[in-house]
Amino acid sequence: MGWKEAELMRRRNVIFGEEEVSCWIEDGMSVGIGGMLLSSHPMVILRQIIRRKVKKLRVVGSILSSLDIDLLIGAGCVSQVVAPYVGAESLAPIGPLFRKAAENGEIEVWECDEGMYFAGLRAAAQMLPFMPWRGGVGTSYPEVNPDLKLFQDPIRGETLLAVPAIHLDVVLVHAAISDPYGNVQHVGTGFGDRALCRAAEKVIAQVEKIVPNEEIKKYPQNTSIIADAVIRSPFGAHPFASPGFYVEDRIHLNEYLFAANALAKEGDERPFADYLKKYVTEPETHFDYLERIGVRRLFSLNEF
Amino acid sequence: MNINSLQRGSYTIRELMAVWISRQIRDGEVVGGGGGTLAIARAGQLLAHLHHGPNMRFLSLVSMNLHCCPSLSLSLFESVADWRVSRWAEAYWIPSEIYDQLRLFRKRVLFISGIQIDKYGNVNLFGMGNDFRNLDFRGPGGLGAATGTTYAGRYYIFAASHTPRVFVERCDYVTCVGWGEGGKEARRKLGLPGGGPVACITSLCIMDFDEETKRMRLKSVHPGVSISEVIENTGFRLMIPPNVEETEPPTIEELEILRTKVDPEGLLRGSD
Numbered sequence: 298m299g300w301k302e303a304e305l306m307r308r309r310n311v312i313f314g315e316e317e318v319s320c321w322i323e324d325g326m327s328v329g330i331g332g333m334l335l336s337s338h339p340m341v342i343l344r345q346i347i348r349r350k351v352k353k354l355r356v357v358g359s360i361l362s363s364l365d366i367d368l369l370i371g372a373g374c375v376s377q378v379v380a381p382y383v384g385a386e387s388l389a390p391i392g393p394l395f396r397k398a399a400e401n402g403e404i405e406v407w408e409c410d411e412g413m414y415f416a417g418l419r420a421a422a423q424m425l426p427f428m429p430w431r432g433g434v435g436t437s438y439p440e441v442n443p444d445l446k447l448f449q450d451p452i453r454g455e456t457l458l459a460v461p462a463i464h465l466d467v468v469l470v471h472a473a474i475s476d477p478y479g480n481v482q483h484v485g486t487g488f489g490d491r492a493l494c495r496a497a498e499k500v501i502a503q504v505e506k507i508v509p510n511e512e513i514k515k516y517p518q519n520t521s522i523i524a525d526a527v528i529r530s531p532f533g534a535h536p537f538a539s540p541g542f543y544v545e546d547r548i549h550l551n552e553y554l555f556a557a558n559a560l561a562k563e564g565d566e567r568p569f570a571d572y573l574k575k576y577v578t579e580p581e582t583h584f585d586y587l588e589r590i591g592v593r594r595l596f597s598l599n600e601f
Numbered sequence: 602m603n604i605n606s607l608q609r610g611s612y613t614i615r616e617l618m619a620v621w622i623s624r625q626i627r628d629g630e631v632v633g634g635g636g637g638t639l640a641i642a643r644a645g646q647l648l649a650h651l652h653h654g655p656n657m658r659f660l661s662l663v664s665m666n667l668h669c670c671p672s673l674s675l676s677l678f679e680s681v682a683d684w685r686v687s688r689w690a691e692a693y694w695i696p697s698e699i700y701d702q703l704r705l706f707r708k709r710v711l712f713i714s715g716i717q718i719d720k721y722g723n724v725n726l727f728g729m730g731n732d733f734r735n736l737d738f739r740g741p742g743g744l745g746a747a748t749g750t751t752y753a754g755r756y757y758i759f760a761a762s763h764t765p766r767v768f769v770e771r772c773d774y775v776t777c778v779g780w781g782e783g784g785k786e787a788r789r790k791l792g793l794p795g796g797g798p799v800a801c802i803t804s805l806c807i808m809d810f811d812e813e814t815k816r817m818r819l820k821s822v823h824p825g826v827s828i829s830e831v832i833e834n835t836g837f838r839l840m841i842p843p844n845v846e847e848t849e850p851p852t853i854e855e856l857e858i859l860r861t862k863v864d865p866e867g868l869l870r871g872s873d
Contacts, residue, residue: 381745390741391740402734408727431751431793436777441733489697492695538683538684540684544683
């Protein structure tokens with residue numbers, strides 16, 4: 298084999314830059330976003346999506362979504378939200394901009410509960426048109442979300458709910474490590490990330506650290522996701538937590554909520570516009586963003 | 602509501618509610634869920650475990666089957682997603698797997714809340730308003746409540762505030778079916794395997810359901826609360842039986858565990 302052939306036979310590296318890979322996300326796509334509540338949202342890519350002014354996304358959040366989606370809504374990127382919850386627990390029981398946009402009809406909420414959410418993802422993963430589900434029978438779910446349809450099951454004749462497959466063009470997750478070939482490992486359960494990725498056409502994973510392939514082979518049972526693209530993103534879930542690395546930045550989340558509440562509750566656009574400018578549009582890359590946050594703050598977010 | 606009026610002697614109404622919740626849970630049952638917004642329910646579950654439930658299991662939203670331990674206090678981890686709670690885990694599964702083992706829910710005792718609750722224990726978490734695309738008030742969304750209440754062995758409805766805006770004749774939308782249109786066969790007719798709601802606890806009282814009609818019925822009022830206060834704050838005609846007791850106050854033992862182990866920071870002693 299000559300050197301050229303040998304070069305062709307080399308295993309393909311899937312490490313991408315954040316700007317390059319964010320171009321995979323186009324207007325109108327169905328985009329899944331991993332993590333849960335105050336943990337593990339792929340903020341590096343989400344900020345790139347806002348900078349690129351991507352519009353009309355169908356955003357499929359995590360089972361319990363948070364201010365990641367609230368931010369995307371505030372930045373005008375979203376037309377539909379698929380998520381059983383959008384909020385920040387005791388910090389904000391409901392995402393303020395999510396609530397405002399839903400009440401004003403600026404976004405459509407594809408109502409589903411956690412069980413239906415996983416049923417829809419499973420249908421997509423198994424390339425089935427729908428998955429039967431019982432939770433929600435007798436409720437207003439089929440009324441508030443006409444895509445959920447009651448039907449008579451052909452086996453026992455029971456009334457069940459058909460949950461259509463939740464199609465995903467691309468899924469974005471934040472995890473602990475990956476090798477250069479897209480073998481991703483989480484610390485902790487990875488929340489609903491696996492279920493999202495199984496339903497997706499393409500998976501983009503930001504990771505705290507890119508490690509050599511040998512590290513992955515030490516514990517192959519820990520590999521949770523095979524990604525099509527990997528982005529090196531230390532502190533990439535900030536202001537949210539990243540299991541095994543740092544906890545959520547409550548000071549920053551409150552700064553966000555102050556700006557979002559001013560817009561949602563008082564119609565004062567200035568604080569939110571300032572937030573977007575300071576933390577999203579002015580810093581051009583993730584490392585510019587981290588410089589704005591500052592090392593002292595970042596290194597104060599310890600798990601111990 | 603005046604905060605001071607919530608202080609009844611040496612405990613707060615929030616502590617009283619946590620203690621009542623604790624008494625509903627039997628040893629060996631499965632509990633779980635509950636974030637910062639449901640601190641009272643979480644406190645009640647931990648109290649039950651430390652007071653009389655050594656065989657209870659705690660199914661966390663971070664997906665661990667946890668036999669919790671005495672040092673797991675209420676304020677330790679403010680976020681439900683905080684993975685550090687796994688230091689007490691005895692089993693570990695990903696969230697979608699919780700919905701692959703709904704048989705487990707037969708042993709599960711659930712506590713749910715709502716923005717509207719009607720006389721048959723149906724609960725609305727979606728929002729208020731006639732037009733769903735243009736709601737007057739958007740609620741938090743359904744979370745896992747529809748599936749949980751379909752399968753849970755039994756469940757309790759929980760209302761941090763008791764007002765006519767919350768307790769309504771009819772919910773604008775139903776996120777969780779309780780007793781539907783009423784009657785003890787209501788759930789069986791819908792094919793729902795779980796036992797349904799058995800009681801409702803609020804800042805004023807405890808209510809249960811009439812055995813035949815499954816209409817909500819006053820069971821006990823919290824110390825210092827009058828029956829007429831409950832009636833005035835309920836938007837539907839509540840059944841009032843001849844004997845309405847006073848909610849039994851916490852014992853010294855329960856309060857001691859609650860304050861020294863479950864809630865040493867006093868989250869439940871603060872104002873509502």
